[in-house]
Amino acid sequence: MLNNKFKLILPSLLGLLFVAVMMFALTSQEGQVTPSALVGKPIPAFTASSLSATELVGDNELISNNELLGNSALLDNSIFQTDKNYTLLNVWASWCAVCQSEHGFLMKLAAKDNMRIVGLNYRDDRADANRVLSSLGNPYVTTIFDPDGKIALNIGVIATPETYLLDNKGIVLFRYSGALDETVWQHYFKPFMQLLTDK
Amino acid sequence: MKRLSAYFCMMAILIIQPLSAQQSSLSSGESRGEPTQSVEIFEFNTLDKQNRAIHLARQLRCPQCQNQNLMESNSPIAKDLRLKVYVMVNEGKTDPQVIDFMTSRFGDMVLYKPKFEPRTYVLWLGPLLLIMVFGWLGYRKVKASIVA
Numbered sequence: 001m002l003n004n005k006f007k008l009i010l011p012s013l014l015g016l017l018f019v020a021v022m023m024f025a026l027t028s029q030e031g032q033v034t035p036s037a038l039v040g041k042p043i044p045a046f047t048a049s050s051l052s053a054t055e056l057v058g059d060n061e062l063i064s065n066n067e068l069l070g071n072s073a074l075l076d077n078s079i080f081q082t083d084k085n086y087t088l089l090n091v092w093a094s095w096c097a098v099c100q101s102e103h104g105f106l107m108k109l110a111a112k113d114n115m116r117i118v119g120l121n122y123r124d125d126r127a128d129a130n131r132v133l134s135s136l137g138n139p140y141v142t143t144i145f146d147p148d149g150k151i152a153l154n155i156g157v158i159a160t161p162e163t164y165l166l167d168n169k170g171i172v173l174f175r176y177s178g179a180l181d182e183t184v185w186q187h188y189f190k191p192f193m194q195l196l197t198d199k
Numbered sequence: 200m201k202r203l204s205a206y207f208c209m210m211a212i213l214i215i216q217p218l219s220a221q222q223s224s225l226s227s228g229e230s231r232g233e234p235t236q237s238v239e240i241f242e243f244n245t246l247d248k249q250n251r252a253i254h255l256a257r258q259l260r261c262p263q264c265q266n267q268n269l270m271e272s273n274s275p276i277a278k279d280l281r282l283k284v285y286v287m288v289n290e291g292k293t294d295p296q297v298i299d300f301m302t303s304r305f306g307d308m309v310l311y312k313p314k315f316e317p318r319t320y321v322l323w324l325g326p327l328l329l330i331m332v333f334g335w336l337g338y339r340k341v342k343a344s345i346v347a
Contacts, residue, residue: 037306044304123275153279156304158262 036164036175037156043089043170044154047076051121051129051143075144079118080170086193088117089164090140091152094128096160102179103136109185110139119143122152122160165192239278241285252288255297256281258312262305 038044049072080087090106092099109115119140121129124147133143146152155164158177165174173192176184243249253270259280261272269281280301287297301309313319 035306037302037304149275149279153276153283154304156262156306158276158305 036172038164038172039174041172043077043080043164043166043172045077046144046151046154047074048144048146048151049073050075051119051126051133051145072145073142075142077170079142079144080166082116082168084116085168086116086173087166087168087170088115089120089166090117091120091122091157091160091162091164093122093124093160094132095124096122098179099161100132100136102161102181103132103139105180105182105185106139107137109180116141120152120155120157121145122157123147123149165189239281241282243285243289248288251294252285255288255294256284258310259284259298259301260309260311262309265308268311 052072080089088109092103106117110117117140119142121143124145126145126147129143129145133140144151149157161177161179163176163180164172165176167173174188176188178184243252256269259269261267261269261274261277261280263274263276264272267277269277269284272278283300284297287300298310307313313322315323
């Protein structure tokens, strides 16, 4: 008798379990769209000019793109080879409002936590980008200028802002899509860094 | 006769209206800093390559707007990836080489048809297994009722 009753409830129980598993799988991926395909691999080889340094822009709002181009340096993958344990690669643009919302946090990371942050300026105008850095501050040790998005395409950037955590040889450890803040930093990035410092 | 012509006038208005609405939304959709070109011109070496490239671009998912393939999407990233597919095919790259490039940068999610590998066995074989289990259960039930 009891056995028969149980048999009747069993399908519903199984269904409920299935829904629970699905709900869990859905919500656990919140915040992170998809893991980067580059995890465990180096950033693909590139050469690009840098966005000009902030002190060259200063208060002069009318500086032309050509003048800025003259001040920029040629960059390649060697910028990811450092004596620091890790580097952040932050993809941003002056037209991206969400990037500006995380700018303050990047400034704090660079100043207080002494993080090494490399910028990747995505589909932007050189003068516009420099204006953002001169008004909000520059958290980047250097910024790769990628006006047509070719380098970003090779890295697999889906949308700005995106932040990649790299080790001292430029191998990708983790990619986060979306604006960084203290909660995201503690939850996603800190665990990787504890691993590295323990080594 | 009058009624008929009035009917056609109404039809014409109905058709024109959505078209003009679409146009106005297109022209206002351009954002600053991201110049958008609406016409693309790409010349292939051969017609065969062109067909292959277009077929490939239709098979790949746009990473930014995930319900559209590379041909359908107007996002800048889809435009660039489409161009990348065209260039690679024109250079003589084979279909697997192009697909390998795309998955190595954007992951397996760009594939509408998931690969058959240990990670996706459940996905591919699960339905088959379910059908077999239900077939077996059904067979048992029918057989039992015939005997009874």
